[in-house]
Structures are given as C-alpha cells and as structure tokens.
Amino acid sequence: MTPSEILEVCAERSAFVRANSLRWSPARGELSERAGFVQTESGALIGIGDVPELTRLIDDSSIEAATFALMPIGMLEYAGTMMRERFRLVGSGPDAGAWDWMYTRDLPPVTPGEEYVVPLEGRFEEIAEAIAVANPETSAAENLAEHEWWGYQRNDRLLGVCGVDNYGVEPGTPDGTRYGIHLSGLGTRPEARRQGVGSAMMAAITRHFVGEFGLVHYGVWSNNGSALRVYRRLGYSTAAQIQNFAPAAA
Structure with missing residues (x-):
C-alpha cells in the first residue's frame, strides 16, 4: 500500500485521523489489522490502534528519526524507552502530553x-x-x-x-x-x-x-477536568485520547 492509502485506512478507523488528515502529507507508513502509522513529510509520526501492535510496527520499520509524534494514550508507559532511545522523543505537555480530542455534531x-x-x-x-x-x-x-x-x-x-x-x-x-x-x-x-x-x-x-x-473539534489536556466538564455540557464527546511526544531537551 502507498503511504496515502495507509493514511486513508487509518482515517477510516479513527475519527481523529479522518478530521485532521488534510494537515498531513504522508511519506511512509505501516499497517496491520490492529494498528497503523504514517510518517509525514515533515517527520511527524501519527499512530493509531493497539499500543503493543503499534509499537511492533514502528520498531520493525526502517524509520530512524522523527520530529514529533501523536500516539494513542498508553504509548508512553508501554514504549517510552523506545521512543526516547530511537527517536529522542519524550512525552510533552501537562500530564506527560496526554490530551482528549473532542468533537460535536x-x-x-x-x-x-x-x-x-x-x-x-x-x-x-x-x-x-x-x-x-x-x-x-x-x-x-x-x-x-x-x-x-x-x-x-x-x-x-x-x-x-x-x-x-x-x-x-x-x-x-x-x-x-x-x-x-x-x-x-x-x-x-x-x-x-x-x-x-x-x-x-x-x-x-x-x-x-x-x-x-x-462537525467541530477541539483538543484539551486530559488533566484539565474543569474544562472537560464544560465542553461535555456543551455537547462535546471524547473520540480519542492522544499522547504528544516532542524532542527531548538537550
């Protein structure tokens, strides 16, 4: 499959990827029945699906560098060492970069x-x-x-x-x-x-x-309970929980 086709399948599986896919120009990627990822031309990694399977796909790939990563929640705990040692990326932001992607129709x-x-x-x-x-x-x-x-x-x-x-x-x-x-x-x-x-x-x-x-969507840090309650009262629902990874400080 081409990187664009992999991104399209990921978009079919994930509302978060579907809504944001126009932002990303995929350069490479890998896909299985339970997980998938693309790397954009700017070097960002976008992953979805089962965390252990996603970790295996990334670990088995030939990718040697990444500028940033958006991964499913749990990736830091399960594969934080790999992300840090291979890509020099660490959880970034409040609560180690965990945030909710929310949407409403x-x-x-x-x-x-x-x-x-x-x-x-x-x-x-x-x-x-x-x-x-x-x-x-x-x-x-x-x-x-x-x-x-x-x-x-x-x-x-x-x-x-x-x-x-x-x-x-x-x-x-x-x-x-x-x-x-x-x-x-x-x-x-x-x-x-x-x-x-x-x-x-x-x-x-x-x-x-x-x-x-x-369709309207918004991202909010997962540890911001008061904001999450406000947005839920306004009709927003969490469709994905994401973990940000950014370059480790030198």
Missing part, C-alpha cells in the same frame, strides 16, 4: 454571554495582545493570519479569543462535513476567568460552525 445549549462573541476579522494587533496574556503558550499564536479569529468583547474590551481552522474545505460540502473545523488558541484574560467567558465563546462558535460544517 450537535448545537450546544444556549449559554449566557453568547451575545458578546463576535468575529475578529483583521484585528490582529488586538488578538495578539489578548492572546499574549490569555493563552501565551498556544501554537496558534505563531501565525495569527493562518486562523479565523473570534472573540468575547464586552464594553469595548476583548476579554477572550479563539482561533478557527477549516484546512481549506468549504462549508456545506461533503469535505466540510467529513473534516469539519478545528478550534485552537482558546484563552480568557486572567481577570475575566471563572465568569463564563470561555463557555460563551465555545458555545457561540460551536453553534455557528456546526451550522456551517456539521
């Missing part, structure tokens, strides 16, 4: 504050200033123009922001329904937290884009 319940959520077309200076204090570690801040931005604005003050990515697909098309849109960079100014700003943004943005695309 349903309109959320009406949430207080949605009326303050607006698109922020072209307001990059304001977005940059807000995100610097609201969510300074998000990768979405690296190139603001790559995202569509929405925000929570009250009394002429931008209290929160959230980025939207559609990976180039059009709403109302089969591709739009298949891939949906991804939310990233969600953040609220410290002084506005615990006031429903984040919930209102998620509800309003989800409502808008479920209506346009039929």
Whole structure:
C-alpha cells in the first residue's frame, strides 16, 4: 500500500485521523489489522490502534528519526524507552502530553454571554495582545493570519479569543462535513476567568460552525477536568485520547 492509502485506512478507523488528515502529507507508513502509522513529510509520526501492535510496527520499520509524534494514550508507559532511545522523543505537555480530542455534531445549549462573541476579522494587533496574556503558550499564536479569529468583547474590551481552522474545505460540502473545523488558541484574560467567558465563546462558535460544517473539534489536556466538564455540557464527546511526544531537551 502507498503511504496515502495507509493514511486513508487509518482515517477510516479513527475519527481523529479522518478530521485532521488534510494537515498531513504522508511519506511512509505501516499497517496491520490492529494498528497503523504514517510518517509525514515533515517527520511527524501519527499512530493509531493497539499500543503493543503499534509499537511492533514502528520498531520493525526502517524509520530512524522523527520530529514529533501523536500516539494513542498508553504509548508512553508501554514504549517510552523506545521512543526516547530511537527517536529522542519524550512525552510533552501537562500530564506527560496526554490530551482528549473532542468533537460535536450537535448545537450546544444556549449559554449566557453568547451575545458578546463576535468575529475578529483583521484585528490582529488586538488578538495578539489578548492572546499574549490569555493563552501565551498556544501554537496558534505563531501565525495569527493562518486562523479565523473570534472573540468575547464586552464594553469595548476583548476579554477572550479563539482561533478557527477549516484546512481549506468549504462549508456545506461533503469535505466540510467529513473534516469539519478545528478550534485552537482558546484563552480568557486572567481577570475575566471563572465568569463564563470561555463557555460563551465555545458555545457561540460551536453553534455557528456546526451550522456551517456539521462537525467541530477541539483538543484539551486530559488533566484539565474543569474544562472537560464544560465542553461535555456543551455537547462535546471524547473520540480519542492522544499522547504528544516532542524532542527531548538537550
């Protein structure tokens, strides 16, 4: 099978891979009945399925280097030594890089504050200033123009922001329904937290884009129990639990 065909099979088996597959250009891969992986042209490893079987596939492959990895939860515990010694990759992020990939196809319940959520077309200076204090570690801040931005604005003050990515697909098309849109960079100014700003943004943005695309997805660290509860109340479900691996510090 070609790498593209392997990615397509992985997409059939995993909603996470299917929704994100437009982001990845596969260069190589391996597949079995219980697991599979691709390595992208940029060097990232994307794996799914049974962790012991996935470990065997990677270990038996000819791959010698990787820049990053997205693996099923449990990979760090089962194969952390292999990932570190072979690829110099370690669990990266809170809770050793464990996060939930969540999605919804349903309109959320009406949430207080949605009326303050607006698109922020072209307001990059304001977005940059807000995100610097609201969510300074998000990768979405690296190139603001790559995202569509929405925000929570009250009394002429931008209290929160959230980025939207559609990976180039059009709403109302089969591709739009298949891939949906991804939310990233969600953040609220410290002084506005615990006031429903984040919930209102998620509800309003989800409502808008479920209506346009039929599918919205988001990633949240698995140890962030309060955020997980909020998103579940808004109709999101966890479809995959992922482990991030990034280069070990020198």
